[in-house]
Amino acid sequence: MIDAVHTESKTPHAGLPEEAAFLELLRTTDMLSRRLSPVLKVEDLTSTQYNVLRILRGSPEGLPCGEIGNRMITRDPDITRLLDRMEKRDLILRWRENKDRRLVMARIAEEGLNRLARLDEPVREAHRKVLGHLGPKRLNALIELLRESRSNLK
Numbered sequence: 441m442i443d444a445v446h447t448e449s450k451t452p453h454a455g456l457p458e459e460a461a462f463l464e465l466l467r468t469t470d471m472l473s474r475r476l477s478p479v480l481k482v483e484d485l486t487s488t489q490y491n492v493l494r495i496l497r498g499s500p501e502g503l504p505c506g507e508i509g510n511r512m513i514t515r516d517p518d519i520t521r522l523l524d525r526m527e528k529r530d531l532i533l534r535w536r537e538n539k540d541r542r543l544v545m546a547r548i549a550e551e552g553l554n555r556l557a558r559l560d561e562p563v564r565e566a567h568r569k570v571l572g573h574l575g576p577k578r579l580n581a582l583i584e585l586l587r588e589s590r591s592n593l594k
Contacts, residue, residue: 502547
């Protein structure tokens with residue numbers, strides 16, 4: 441499968457270079473995601489759940505549920521159900537604000553923190569394995585190119 445992807449990605453494109461770059465990004469994203477999934481599976485987490493936990497670890501006081509949805513890497517159309525499942529597993533806590541009962545807040549629970557702590561090094565190692573060969577200079581250039589590409593989409 442990987443050889444087919446590499447062969448396909450080296451095929452000259454009759455279309456625009458933008459189309460070729462877009463397809464390369466999609467292929468790369470898929471391959472990187474597939475490499476991370478087994479690491480997360482050890483802690484019984486999907487990449488979307490992992491993303492929510494990382495977002496909430498960065499805001500220990502909690503965030504409005506809508507803000508979590510805005511910060512996600514991939515948008516989940518049903519953030520409420522995702523958070524419901526995570527709350528049932530004791531990964532997050534949710535509550536309604538006293539001042540505005542319409543506002544639902546969420547924060548990471550102790551179990552969510554524990555799972556992230558166990559995943560920190562395995563995730564870093566997985567990232568090093570799939571991207572470390574590029575080296576710091578090329579990685580920083582890639583990061584800047586990707587950020588610049590996204591800035592035009594806002």
